[in-house]
Amino acid sequence: MNQKALRILEFDKIRQQLTDCATSDPGREKCRSLFPSTELEEIQKMQAETSDALRRLLRNSGFSCGSVHDIRPSLRRLEVGAALTARELLDIASLLENTARVKAYGRHDRQDTPDDSLDSVFDLLEPVSALASDIRRAILSEDEIADDASAGLRQVRRSMKSCGEKIHAQLNSMINGNLRTALQDAVITMRDGRYCLPVRSDYRSQVPGMIHDQSSTGATLFIEPMSVVKLNNEIRQLEIREQEEIAKVLAELSADASAYTETLRYNYENLAELDFIFARARLALVMNATRPEFNTNGLVNLRKARHPLIEKHKVVPIDIRLGDTFDLLVITGPNTGGKTVSLKTTGLLTLMGQSGLHIPAGDRSELSVFQEVYADIGDEQSIEQSLSTFSSHMKSIVSFLEKADRNSLVLFDELGAGTDPAEGAALAISILSYLHRKGVRTMATTHYSELKVYALTTEGVENASCEFNIETLQPTYRLLIGVPGKSNAFAISLKLGLPESIIEDARKQISEQDASFEDVLSSLEENRIAQERKEEELKRLEETLSRRETELKNRERTLEQQKDQILSRANEEAHAVLQDAKEYADQTMKEFRKFGKAGVNSAEMERKRNALRKQIDKTASRTGVKASEPKQPGKKPRPQDLTPGTPVRILSMNLKGTVSTRPDSRGNLFVQCGILRTKVHMDDLELADEPEIITPKMTRTSTGKIRMSKSASVSSEINLLGKTVDEAVAELDKYLDDAYIAHLKSVRVIHGKGTGALRKGIHNYLRTQKHVADFHLAEYGEGDAGVTIVEFKQ
Incomplete structure (x- = not known):
């Protein structure tokens, strides 16, 4: 990579x-010696190192190599x-301590760190x-060695x-x-490393010893008394031994x-390399x-790119x-x-x-590996260019024109300027x-309209322009590829106050072809601006639609959640209501059975039925269900109409059933409602068209009335009185099959009390039937030991 390009492009400032x-x-x-590489493998390696160091800094910014000195001469x-x-x-x-700290930084703190x-x-x-x-223990500082550095040094000191203590004494x-x-x-001083006393010169004879120095006035002499000369000599010898011991250490x-x-x-080299890599990351x-x-x-x-x-x-x-x-x-x-x-x-x-550096640009930016970058970039702001300037530019262009190839990047600034236009x-x-014929990647700036036309008419060559706001007379610095730019000289001059007459005169000076070309550029610029505004408006609308779509999805999700919550609460409430109704109904049935056993009169039972009806209405109001409209009163039955098998409706209980017995002298009779056989008064009855038995065998006639098939019209009880065991079992076998097919939950088998032989035979037979879930004798008042209730499997 040539140094001129590095200098012109100011790569030294990046370094x-x-x-x-x-x-x-x-x-x-290493940072100061950074130089671009032309090997793709090396570039990729350096880029990966920079990326990895950047990730580590983002996790932990505490990397530092410290004060690493150059130890290579010492080595x-x-x-x-x-x-x-x-x-x-x-x-x-210090190098080893920094090494330990950097190595600790390099360890992965978490197991999942790649x-x-x-x-x-x-x-x-x-x-x-x-x-x-060992070094830190022995050497306290550059000028001080520890006493414990060696046994000999400790003894000498x-x-x-x-x-020294003897001399001072x-x-x-x-x-x-x-x-x-x-x-x-009255002080003890040191001269030439020996202990002395400051003696007045007129008392020199009273202090025998060696004179080592005197004051500038000569009034004071620094004398080493003879009594300590031997000790001072001994200290000097010990000092020599001390240096010898230090040298040994x-x-x-x-x-x-x-x-x-x-x-x-x-x-040393790895710390320098890591510091270089992390500098790139910083x-x-x-x-x-x-x-x-x-x-x-x-x-x-x-x-x-920035x-x-x-x-x-x-x-x-x-x-x-x-x-x-x-x-x-x-x-x-x-x-500009x-x-x-x-x-x-x-x-x-x-x-x-x-060079392995990340670039200030957006993600997924691409660069090519160029073997050389050639740049001829001068001062485009100068309006006075002499021949020498043109010559220097041309000399620079000539120097690399022959060397440039498909692996080069060439940059020209104001190519051809400085001479006749x-x-x-x-x-x-x-x-x-x-x-272009050599396939060299080239970028060039120019003011010449001829180059704009060349770019428009030549394949593989493209125009670009730097956007300029005519209204504010300020550049926007946006680069628009595919759009040739205008010089805007007339528009700028008019905005700055140049008389319009002068500008019109100037327009006449340019050729008709140039003026037409500038008009085309103006039209293109206006169309581009209008298109950009439309694109911005579309983008704004898309963002609004996207935002509203997100809001609708969130609202729909919220409504779904609320619906689920409401349904869940409704199910819980319905379950509670049904549980209450079931418990109340069970309690009422128990009381009905108790009334039957105790012989309670029909008035008391009627009162209980009315209470049950009120409870049902109350339950319906709790569930928010509108009470059904009262049915039109049906035909009131006469005693002779109430024969066994006649379909009737019990008004107080709103239930349908069939008459089991004729009315007695008081008007009371038994009505079979499914498995429930209850005693009612004929005034609480009305004639019904047919019994309401819900089975899969029901069919609808052409008149709209529901008719039951043969299997669905099976009676809920069978009378086997007076039959032998064999006859009864044969008849009972066919009856149970019909009742099971009709989906009846239970039936009554009337066998009477007698000697109990018929009841025993029937019970032995029932134990062998797979579709019989259970059987038991009827309650008191419903047949007692003379009737067996048979329950089918569902």
């Missing part, structure tokens, strides 16, 4: 931003057997904690301390004794470190960048395509409209992507045609 994101000197060094000294200084050993300990491309780098880190602990006795008047100050620690030179080198976080997709077929598709060196609140995202249906893009439009920014955005994001336009078209 500086990346360097600021690193936390260690080795990491910053080379260890390899030749040299001893390191305390500072160098402390740098090694492995990524950084795991292998974290796994290569070896903290060697024992070596770091104890001796030094003891000797002797000198203090001299200060507090007869030499008090001879001293300038450093040599031993250096020997320990030399066993891990390769490990230390790998730790930069992506700052830029709100995403990982681009890469291809090798020259396709560029940037979605919502120039990374423009402030976030000012930059306008743009969509840029190149290499799909066209390989040459001609961008036109007014000055964003044409050059579009070029630089494409070039700089390409360099960033091939006609010649410049012709030259620009020729250069672009040459690159």
Whole structure:
């Protein structure tokens, strides 16, 4: 990748931003040396590392390599057997401590966290904690070695301390004794590493010893008394031994470190690499960048791309395509409209992507791997361009024109400017045609209308323009691919106050063909704006419809839930009502049976029936069911009409049945209602057309009346009185079959009491019938031991 393109596209500023994101000197060094790669495999690897580091930072932002110093010179000294200084050993300990911290950061906190491309780098880190602990225990600082660094050093320092205490004791006795008047100050000082006393010069003879120094005035002499010379000499010897012991400690620690030179080198390099990778991730976080997709077929598709060196609140995202249906893009439009920014955005994001950096663009943005990026971008704002400027641009173009191929990206800014417009336009078209024939991916900005026409009429070449708001005289910086741009010079001048007469005169100066072409562009621009407004309105309507559809679905879901709740409550209430009615009916039946056994009169039973009817009406009102309209009164029966088998309706109970016995002298008789045989008064009866027996065998006649089939008209009881056991069983067998087919729940078998032989034979027969669920003797008042109630299986 040529350095000129890196400089023109300001890639060095991106490298500086990346360097600021690193936390260690080795990491910053790698950031400063970042260079775009041309190998797809390497680019994909670096992009994956950046993505994985970004995910880790989003989970835990606490990554830092700390103050990692360059230990490579120290490692080379260890390899030749040299001893390191305390500072160098402390740098090694710091490196190992940072290694341990970074390795701990690299461990996955959760079992479900997937492995990524950084795991292998974290796994290569070896903290060697024992070596770091030994160094920290022995070396307190660059200038201080711990007493416990070795046994010899501990012993020497104890001796030094003891000797120093003896010197202080002797000198203090001299200060507090007869030499008090001879001293300038009653203090003990150090000169040349030896203990001395400040003696007044006129008392020199009273203090025998060695003079080590004197004051600037000569009034004070610093004398080492003879009595402590031997002790001072001993301290100096101990100090030499101390340095020897310190040298031994450093040599031993250096020997320990030399066993891990390769490990230390790998730790240093891997920490630098991790710091470099996480710096790329931090930069992506700052830029709100995403990982681009890469291809090798020259396709560029940037979605919502932003120039990374423009402030976030000012930059306008743009969509840029190149290499799909066209390989040459001609961008036109007014000055300061964003044409050059579009070029630089494409070039700089390409360099960033091939350097393993995420790019400030939308998801699914695509970049191609280019072997070279050539850029000729000058100052398009200058209105005074000399021949030398044109020559320098042309020299730059010539330098890469022959080198560019299908794997190159070429960027031209104001191609052909700086010379005669006609010649410049012709030259620009020729250069672009040459690159187009070679299949070079090219982007060029221009003001020339000839290039707009060239893009419109040449296959594989596309126009683009930077949008400009004529009303506000401000560029919108939107890049519109497929639409050639206008210079808008006349419109801008008119808005700025230039007289209209001058503008009209200027219009006459341009050719009719150019004016017609500008009118076409104006029409296209107006149509585009109108189309965009329609699309925005359609988008707004779609969003409204989508929102309302969602609301309706939510409302429907809510109604369904409410319906289910209402039905559930209704079922519960209905169940409770039915349970109450059942319990009341059961209680009433028990009382009816009790009344039958006790011989209670019909008036009392009538009162109970009325109470039951009221309870039924009350139940109906609780369930919200409208009470049925009272039926029209039927035909009142006469005593001679009430023969056994006559269908009647019991008014008080609204039940249908058949007469079982004729009325007695009081008008009371028995009526069979299903399995219920009850005693009623004839005044509580009315004649019915037929008994209401609900079975599957019912059919409807042409008159609409319901008739029962043979099996459905079976009586609910059979009379076997006076028959032998064999005769009774034979007749009973056929009757039970008919009754079971008619779906009767139970029947009455009348066999009488007698000797009990007939009852016993019938019971033995009933025990052998599979469709008989149970049988038992009738209750008192319903036949007692002379009648057996048979219940069928349902």
